Amino acid sequence: MWKYVKALEYPVNIKKKDLRLAKYLVTQYGGSNGELAAALRYMNQRYTMPDDKGKALLTDIATEELAHVEIIATMIYQLTKDASVKELRDAGFDLHYAEHGLDLYPTDTNGVPFTAAYFAAVGDPVANLSEDMAAEQKARAVYENLINLTNDPDVIGPLLFLRQREVIHFNRFKALYEEYKRKGYK
Amino acid sequence: MNYNYDYGNYMMGYPNMYNYDNMNYKSNKDSVTFMEKKMDNNLDLVDPYVGLVRGNLFDNLYDPYKNYKARDIDVNNERDSLLGQIQMYKFACTELNLYLDVYPNDVRALQLLREYVKEEKELCKEYEKMFGPLTLDGVNGKVFNWIDSPWPWEVSK
Numbered sequence: 241m242w243k244y245v246k247a248l249e250y251p252v253n254i255k256k257k258d259l260r261l262a263k264y265l266v267t268q269y270g271g272s273n274g275e276l277a278a279a280l281r282y283m284n285q286r287y288t289m290p291d292d293k294g295k296a297l298l299t300d301i302a303t304e305e306l307a308h309v310e311i312i313a314t315m316i317y318q319l320t321k322d323a324s325v326k327e328l329r330d331a332g333f334d335l336h337y338a339e340h341g342l343d344l345y346p347t348d349t350n351g352v353p354f355t356a357a358y359f360a361a362v363g364d365p366v367a368n369l370s371e372d373m374a375a376e377q378k379a380r381a382v383y384e385n386l387i388n389l390t391n392d393p394d395v396i397g398p399l400l401f402l403r404q405r406e407v408i409h410f411n412r413f414k415a416l417y418e419e420y421k422r423k424g425y426k
Numbered sequence: 427m428n429y430n431y432d433y434g435n436y437m438m439g440y441p442n443m444y445n446y447d448n449m450n451y452k453s454n455k456d457s458v459t460f461m462e463k464k465m466d467n468n469l470d471l472v473d474p475y476v477g478l479v480r481g482n483l484f485d486n487l488y489d490p491y492k493n494y495k496a497r498d499i500d501v502n503n504e505r506d507s508l509l510g511q512i513q514m515y516k517f518a519c520t521e522l523n524l525y526l527d528v529y530p531n532d533v534r535a536l537q538l539l540r541e542y543v544k545e546e547k548e549l550c551k552e553y554e555k556m557f558g559p560l561t562l563d564g565v566n567g568k569v570f571n572w573i574d575s576p577w578p579w580e581v582s583k
Contacts, residue, residue: 397497
């Protein structure tokens with residue numbers, strides 16, 4: 241069961257509309273290394289974790305990833321709010337607009353819709369945790385690319401926060417991975 | 427690129443808030459909790475405010491990107507300010523939760539988690555009295571104020 245808290249994990253207040261930036265950020269919403277993929281990946285893998293530490297860690301990181309989905313979605317919403325058709329056209333956001341208006345939609349930067357194919361579950365906790373560690377590293381790298389693409393401090397703040405979360409999650413997964421290797425879990 | 431952020435604008439008028447001093451990341455909070463932290467290898471913590479702005483409560487795991495510095499939280503009004511304090515304790519709890527998942531026998535981390543949960547609960551009560559519910563448990567008053575704006579994705583002015 242989950243309970244909604246009417247607050248973001250980290251505050252987002254973007255004052256400057258930037259449709260081009262929204263086009264980049266959407267990949268962390270619906271792309272292969274995005275927050276939605278992370279949340280569902282861990283949520284799906286947690287059921288068959290071999291011990292209580294694994295069940296807890298996958299549940300709790302998956303839950304935090306849902307809060308990150310909300311942060312990224314908030315950023316996209318604020319970057320695109322009240323955009324005019326001319327602004328949409330100028331930024332190349334008209335392709336999104338034609339199909340979705342100003343609604344959010346989980347895709348990668350090329351408009352490829354989110355798919356469950358972005359994560360795996362292979363029935364082996366050590367292999368699953370390796371995938372999770374790689375996913376955190378890839379997401380960290382994508383956040384760095386995104387930070388390089390903007391100079392708006394209102395955007396950089398939350399991106400730095402989200403990037404740092406990938407670092408922590410990677411380290412927690414790594415500790416569990418090493419313990420499982422030692423214990424010979426398969 | 428080096429962005430120099432303004433560190434001075436956070437929590438004006440809130441005497442209990444920490445000052446985020448760019449030159450000194452380590453907490454200036456004078457408490458037993460923080461004096462003890464060095465005794466544990468894995469539990470090398472910064473204070474909850476620094477933790478939130480960094481996105482990382484664990485000093486030994488902090489991995490900054492290029493020369494970007496953690497940025498003070500944007501505070502536009504009293505509501506933001508109180509919510510910011512809640513966010514920082516909630517975040518500290520999240521961090522300790524994930525840590526304890528992997529190191530459940532660390533009694534110091536557990537003690538700190540309890541302390542932060544307590545702080546967070548008290549701040550939530552105070553917030554809900556002034557600004558309405560954060561969860562359904564906090565619905566108060568004669569009207570159903572759960573539906574009231576601002577919702578979390580709306581820009582705070």
